[in-house]
Amino acid sequence: MRKxxxxxxxxxxQRSIVRSIFGYYLRKHTIRFFESGEALYRHMVNISxxxxxxxxxxxxxxxxxxPGIDGKSLLRLIRQSPSARIDWKTLxxxxxxSLATKAQLDACYKAGANSVLIKQNKIEDFTSQLRLICxxxxxxNKLHFDIKP
Known part of the structure; x- marks a missing residue:
């Protein structure tokens, strides 16, 4: 099953731009949009x-x-959320x-980010960035839950 x-x-x-990029160039992937950290966290509770x-x-x-739950705080919540179905710690x-200090970047990694990237301004560059990430x-990348025993 595709995740x-x-x-x-x-x-x-930004959501509209990403929706267009996935609609035109990354159609094999299913993407779900959230307008806030709070919205994703509520969803996480439901699917857990x-x-x-x-x-x-x-x-x-x-x-x-x-605003509200920023990316770094959301990462901390994600990494601490217990679930028998989803391993939020390794997701x-x-x-x-667009802009971050070294201290902010370090804090993101400490909160559990796998990567911290600068958003590309040109649509072609942003599309390439998203394609590479996906x-x-x-x-x-082979994650432990992708490998069959």
Missing amino acids: EIYFVDDSED DEGYHGPIPGLILLDLHM PAVVFT NYWLDE
């Missing part, structure tokens, strides 16, 4: 229930700077930002 990509960003423009039988995430892409998470985390 969903979760994209979390408070900017409707053992009675849930729908799709599960395979990759989280999130913005660092969001790949990539943080996007290829690596969903196709090439």
Whole structure:
């Protein structure tokens, strides 16, 4: 079963751009959008229930700077969330930002980010960046839950 990509960003423009990129260039991937850290966290609680039988995430892409629960705080919540169905501790998470200090980048990695990347401004570059991320985390990288005993 193909796993969903979760994209979390408070900017409707950014979600729209990513929706278009996936609609035109990355159609083999299923992406779900969240407008806030709170929205993703509520969803996480719902799908962590053992009675849930729908799709599960395979990759989280999130913005660092969001009101309410920002990307770094959301990562901490994700990594601490217990679930028998989903190993939130090892789920790949990539943080996007337009601007960050070294201290902010370090804090993201300490919170559990697998990568922290600068958002590309040109649509072609952003498309290439997303394609590379999806290829690596969903196709090439072998996570423990992808390997059959």
